[in-house]
Amino acid sequence: MNKPKITIIDYQASNLRSVQKALEANGAKAEISDKPEIIAKSDAIVFPGQGAIDPSMKKLNEKNLIEVIQSYISSNKPFLGICLGLQLLFESSDEGEANCLGVLEGKSKLFPKSVKTPHMGWNQIQINIQNPLFDGIKSNSYFYFVHSYYALPKNNTIISSETDYGVKFCSSIVKNNLMGVQFHPEKSGPNGLKIYNNFINFIKSGKI
């Protein structure tokens, strides 16, 4: 697969252009779209996110994107959730009332009061599961985080890295071709760009 069709899902919840630029910087083209038919036909999906859970689920619902995302993930095509895009994969969040996408078991929790929220800045990831996304990335590398809630998967065998901030929390997951990172690779300098490059290479390798 030389020129994979990558789609960045648009539900008006994040700085989509920065994600697109990071993919472009690695020689890939990506379309920003909120159309279910385009998303369904993509070779890979990037699902970014910022802001609050409830308005995001509301937007996904209004745009008829919930089912298409769920069935895309169950088809096991490459899918990368970023920040809120990782948290939305779980069943719920303490941040809001809405049911989330529920493709992974677990929920998102608020950081303890002992630390400042949001968790904002550069922090390290301890890699638990080496996977294609982390090719050439060393454990304890720094990435840029900004979030107040963190995902707590029920099945901890999907936790591919952990990060320390008051608690040891899940900073990325991998389950077959479904991947998610809590940090923002598009804001994490060379290490972050490497993550996008790895994702593109993974799509091209066609190990689907």
Place this chain on the structure above:
Amino acid sequence: MLTKRIIPCLDINAGRVVKGVNFLNLQDAGNPTELAEYYDSEGADELVFLDITASSEKRFIIIDVVKSVSEKLFIPLTVGGGLNKLSDIRSMLKAGADKVSINTSAVINPNLINEASDFFGSQCIVVAIDVKKINNKIYIEEPKSDISLDNKSKWEVFTHGGRKPTGIDAIKWAKKIAYLGAGELLVTSMDTDGKKEGYDLDLIKTITSNVNIPVIASGGAGELKHLSDVLQYSNADAVLAASIFHYKTYTINQVKDYLSTLNIPIRPN
């Protein structure tokens, strides 16, 4: 471990980076895109652009600057200056800023803080406060509002680029900003700013112990020790500096090397 952030601040006037002393004698200091890339390659953890364009006709120029800078920048960029309403914030984020900083407009209309945080997420709303120490003891019978100065107040908030006193207590205002949902505070001491004699440690420490959101310390960096002092003793999460970087007194690498010898957590380049 979460690292302390080193943030160079660039003043932008009509699309160019400028240097000056107290907004006077502005001199051209280069192209914002080139300087942003330079600081990025040097290991800056974030960048702040402050639009000091005085005329509103030229205000739109900053949008183009942010667009072109963010094309090549893969670290967070905060833009402030002259943002008065949600649509101003939206256009800045759309142009590629990751966060916006609001100051005077938040004092005039505190609801802007919660509206913007609700709408765009608190992670992208930074509230900047310019603060001056109260030197002459004041006697106030009854504070006008929940954030007004009282007889115990130590610092007052100023707006309009530090020209206008507000009668607002800086600590009460900081707490209210956090309560209204801002993601971060950028605190500048007008007493220490530009003097290169160190940050106002007492001010920053009082603020960090009264709010539970990240605080960026600003105003007064002249030597490496000033940066470590405010990070170690005042619990600041980040330091902002302008002239020590612009005049190349220190490179970002020198700052980070120094801080790491003191075991202050920083992101190595």
